Amino acid sequence: MTDVVFATVDAGGNVPPMRDIAVEVARRGHRVRVLGHEQQRTSFERAGLEFHAYSDPEPWDPTELKSTFDGLRGFIRQLTARDKGDDLIALTTPDSVVVVDCMLVAVLGAAQDAGHPTVALVHAFHAYFDGPWRRGPLGMAARLKGLGPRRLWKNCDAVLVCTDRELDPAGSRDWPDTFVWTGPVQPETRSAVPVAPRRVLASLSTIAFPGQQEAVQNILDGLADTAVDVVLTTGPAVDSASLTVPANAEVHAFLPHDEVMAGCSAVIGHGGHSTTVRALAHGLPLVIMPMHPMLDQPMVGKAVEAIGAGVSIKRTASPEQIRTAIETVLDGPHRAAAEAIAERWRGADGTVVAADRILALQPKPVSP
CATH class of the missing domain: 3.40.50.2000 (Glycogen Phosphorylase B;)
Structure with a gap:
């Protein structure tokens, strides 16, 4: 059995892929724990997952309308707060594999510094995160704090891009073997049969x-x-x-x-x-x-x-x-x-591909 700790941030569409992958890992009999914001507890616990909340006392509500400045400031705080990395390390064991939302650069850094096998989960086009996101205010703030996203992603044991490689503008470029396009994390679905009207x-x-x-x-x-x-x-x-x-x-x-x-x-x-x-x-x-x-x-x-x-x-x-x-x-x-x-x-399952890659990183037991 592998111990896998997932770390997420409440930002809307980034959550379902991580939740579905965590459920698949747990379904295979492995121990799964999720670290996130308190308001995410119900969603993960309904999925049958063990949930732990960040200790951060600063509230974070992405559904509350904010000015552009306040929204950026709050999001930068969530992604670069080193106390979230401390929360992760307090939750892990020496044998833990860690899966982190690619935006949570402080948590990625903490997992790597602790020597855990670390996976960055990219929930959308990598072209966006390695482009406008990395070059924009969030990426610049991260670099100023010594948390350069590109360096952290490169140092991960795996980067799982949960989208279709042919749709992702970055998919046509050459990437290290650690970068894997899993395909969409979406249950196989039949074509819609339109009703009338x-x-x-x-x-x-x-x-x-x-x-x-x-x-x-x-x-x-x-x-x-x-x-x-x-x-x-x-x-x-x-x-x-x-x-x-x-x-x-x-x-x-x-x-x-x-x-x-x-x-x-x-x-x-x-x-x-x-x-x-x-x-x-x-x-x-x-x-x-x-x-x-x-x-x-x-x-x-x-x-x-x-x-x-x-x-x-x-x-x-x-x-x-x-x-x-x-x-x-x-x-x-x-x-x-x-x-x-x-x-x-049809016939592809990004959830299974992602779970396979995560579990392939399980720490090898030390020989006596």
Whole structure:
């Protein structure tokens, strides 16, 4: 039995891949513990995983709307706080394998300094993290604290990129053998069978961004009085009580997306990797409205456009522009392009690939 400790950060779409991989490792009979923020406890414990909270007394709520400055300052604190590394080391044993969200540079550094076999988990395109993220404010702050991301990733025993290598702009480059594109960590899914009238799922980020409330209302206004039914999931970041909801729309705080997508004809999303991959796995075309220019959402939107599986529009798009975009993906060749991606992914399981690689790093017993 291998002892595996996972360290995460509450940042939305980065969580499901780590949770699913941890569940797979535990299913094989290994000891799994998860270190994260207290508000993540329920999600991991419902999955049957042992959970431990950071000792950090500073609250962190990504669903609370913040100014750009305050949001950056808070996120830098979460990713570079060395006390989180201390929490990890207090939880590990000498034989632990450590799996860390690639953004948690302080925790990665602590695991490596302690000599643990260390895995960095990249939940989206590595091109984003090794590009705009590393060169932007978060990466610069990390380097100023002696926690250069590229150096830490290079020193890991494995870097698991949980996405499709052909979609990731970094996938065409040569990488050390420690870098592995696992494929999406997404259960094998059948193609959607659209219901009548055609259904569109609209789901923007669970993280609060400026202008998100207005974007959601524009989606509802743009699709009002059309021949499609709209299912909108708001998450905690949008105040559903303040929305004007047309007769052809229903609003939910949360719904299992796999269940809803099974009968959809298209998805409107924010370019979050998790939602985008889930839609493509169902063979569904997308309209992508990136909520923040500094995150990976614009890059994901461009990748979806490049394969012909959707269109990307501005967060500030008018209701008329949103309606036109939906009509384009519903009536154009985008469904066929999304179906081709879904077919290529069938039979592959990024969760299994990731778990195999993690468990291959189990410390070898010392010979007597």
